[in-house]
Amino acid sequence: MSEINLLESVTAFLRRSHGHYINGVSILGQENETFSVVNPATGETIAMVNQGGENEVNQAMQAASTAFHGVWAETSPMERGNCLNRLADLLLKNSEQLAQLESLCSGKPIQLSRMLDVGASADYLRYFAGWSSKISGETLDVSLPSFKGEKYTAFTRREPIGVVVGIIPWNFSIMIAIWKLGAALTSGCTVVLKPSEYTPLTMLRVAELAKEAGIPDGVINIVNGSGAGVGTHLLTHPLCAKVTFTGSVPTGKLIGKSVMEHGLFRATLELGGKNAAAFLSDMPVEKIVDGVLEAGYMNQGQICAAAERFYIPSVHMDAVLKLLSERLSAMKIGSPLDETTEMGPLANKEHYEKILSLFEKARQEGSEIVYGGHALERKGFFVMPTVIRAKSADDTLMKEETFGPIGTFLSYDDEEELIAMMNATPFGLSASLWTNDLGKAMRMTSRIEAGILWINMHTFLDPAVPFGGVKSSGMGREFGSAFIEHYTELKSVIMRY
Ligand code: TXE
Numbered sequence: 001m002s003e004i005n006l007l008e009s010v011t012a013f014l015r016r017s018h019g020h021y022i023n024g025v026s027i028l029g030q031e032n033e034t035f036s037v038v039n040p041a042t043g044e045t046i047a048m049v050n051q052g053g054e055n056e057v058n059q060a061m062q063a064a065s066t067a068f069h070g071v072w073a074e075t076s077p078m079e080r081g082n083c084l085n086r087l088a089d090l091l092l093k094n095s096e097q098l099a100q101l102e103s104l105c106s107g108k109p110i111q112l113s114r115m116l117d118v119g120a121s122a123d124y125l126r127y128f129a130g131w132s133s134k135i136s137g138e139t140l141d142v143s144l145p146s147f148k149g150e151k152y153t154a155f156t157r158r159e160p161i162g163v164v165v166g167i168i169p170w171n172f173s174i175m176i177a178i179w180k181l182g183a184a185l186t187s188g189c190t191v192v193l194k195p196s197e198y199t200p201l202t203m204l205r206v207a208e209l210a211k212e213a214g215i216p217d218g219v220i221n222i223v224n225g226s227g228a229g230v231g232t233h234l235l236t237h238p239l240c241a242k243v244t245f246t247g248s249v250p251t252g253k254l255i256g257k258s259v260m261e262h263g264l265f266r267a268t269l270e271l272g273g274k275n276a277a278a279f280l281s282d283m284p285v286e287k288i289v290d291g292v293l294e295a296g297y298m299n300q301g302q303i304c305a306a307a308e309r310f311y312i313p314s315v316h317m318d319a320v321l322k323l324l325s326e327r328l329s330a331m332k333i334g335s336p337l338d339e340t341t342e343m344g345p346l347a348n349k350e351h352y353e354k355i356l357s358l359f360e361k362a363r364q365e366g367s368e369i370v371y372g373g374h375a376l377e378r379k380g381f382f383v384m385p386t387v388i389r390a391k392s393a394d395d396t397l398m399k400e401e402t403f404g405p406i407g408t409f410l411s412y413d414d415e416e417e418l419i420a421m422m423n424a425t426p427f428g429l430s431a432s433l434w435t436n437d438l439g440k441a442m443r444m445t446s447r448i449e450a451g452i453l454w455i456n457m458h459t460f461l462d463p464a465v466p467f468g469g470v471k472s473s474g475m476g477r478e479f480g481s482a483f484i485e486h487y488t489e490l491k492s493v494i495m496r497y
Pocket of ligand 1: 167168169170171194195196197225226227228230231232235246247248249251252254255270271272273303304351354401402403
């Protein structure tokens with residue numbers, strides 16, 4: 001056991017009274033209600049947080065709007081980039097504190113928190129920082145003829161959209177918030193973020209670091225509370241210019257409907273799905289199992305782009321399931337604060353109960369549970385990594401997102417049938433193809449319905465490569481240059497002379 005000691009700054013932070021971060025100040029807000037933050041590894045409450053309400057939403061939106069008009073949109077692009085780079089420096093300087101907070105609140109193994117929620121967040125910030133000085137319009141030639149010798153010139157400007165509301169899930173409470181914050185701030189927008197009610201602490205600390213980095217008050221605001229309460233107030237607030245959401249498909253649809261009803265029309269929705277990983281028959285069994293472990297089980301399967309449907313050539317199926325079960329049985333499940341832990345608990349009780357009910361569903365439907373399929377007998381929200389052999393493509397676990405450490409497997413013989421099965425879903429966030437025949441992979445690429453397709457890899461996101469879903473998995477793209485369109489308005493100017 002190599003359980004790390006909590007830093008004194010972490011225990012001190014947990015002991016504080018928590019609420020919101022508005023206009024450069026931590027505040028408790030005016031609501032009397034509080035909610036608890038539960039450590040999923042123990043089931044114990046580790047902090048209490050004040051629930052926000054309409055009042056806090058109004059204050060935060062007003063602060064963000066004032067900072068947008070008076071300060072941030074007027075800040076030079078270079079200085080905006082410098083601010084984001086300084087915030088990246090401070091994330092790394094406070095890396096261990098942030099990683100420990102993330103692991104305590106979400107159950108993520110500490111090594112992953114260090115690598116992704118802190119390390120990758122700093123990289124994303126630096127990537128977005130570089131864009132601040134490169135967002136520009138273009139000059140255009142007017143196409144119609146002039147009648148009396150007059151001349152025209154035209155150009156476009158990319159102008160920041162205004163106050164962006166970011167609704168954040170619990171699986172990467174820092175990194176996903178940083179995706180939204182980095183894109184908004186580099187474009188000249190200001191933000192009001194609502195973290196998940198399961199992981200409300202980490203961004204409160206990041207907001208303090210943002211102040212230290214020289215980001216002006218009001219540019220970043222955090223309001224904590226429920227989706228139905230704080231979330232709804234934010235989305236319907238008249239100062240909200242855009243919403244960017246990552247989370248479940250049902251909530252995403254609700255948010256999409258709500259923003260349209262309130263005349264907002266600007267939403268980026270990054271939702272989940274039921275991602276497929278398909279292994280072609282030239283792949284050896286060991287490589288298939290390595291691929292399945294990479295694609296399906298990281299962070300207890302709680303990654304929106306992770307694979308949940310696995311298609312295996314029937315000739316390899318038995319051997320793959322046998323070796324995979326052996327590899328999973330050697331996986332170290334334990335405390336997220338143990339540096340050797342490979343799999344922690346599920347992030348919260350509701351999610352744990354949902355996963356247990358899906359195990360039950362698989363049993364009722366007669367799917368074969370090859371490995372796992374039950375909770376661990378210990379406190380906290382631990383379940384076994386699980387392998388299920390589906391009866392057919394109609395099994396619930398081949399269709400519904402579990403968001404857990406569950407791989408469901410179906411064999412195939414024919415590659416045309418494989419493509420049809422991969423696409424037979426209302427979702428389309430990600431997919432992967434595994435083969436040494438790159439020519440075949442390239443021919444299949446255009447036929448697979450997914451926003452991101454990996455070849456011989458899975459779940460690898462990069463700030464330079466656009467990310468987002470097709471079909472019911474969302475709309476809009478994060479990263480690359482694609483984000484610019486979603487955080488700026490394109491203004492055309494035509495001049496006669
Ligand atoms: O997600 P929600 P929950 C999946 C996963 C999980 C299930 C439910 O399968 O079991 O979703 O988790 C806010 N207006 N994913 O309930 O509801 C909410 O407060 C405005 C996949 O946590 O999507 C939180 O901040 N906001 C996913 C955020 O939305 C609302 C990651 C996400 O919550 C709202 C998380 C409303 N009406 C869960 N209702 C992924 N794809 O990455 C809720 N929220």
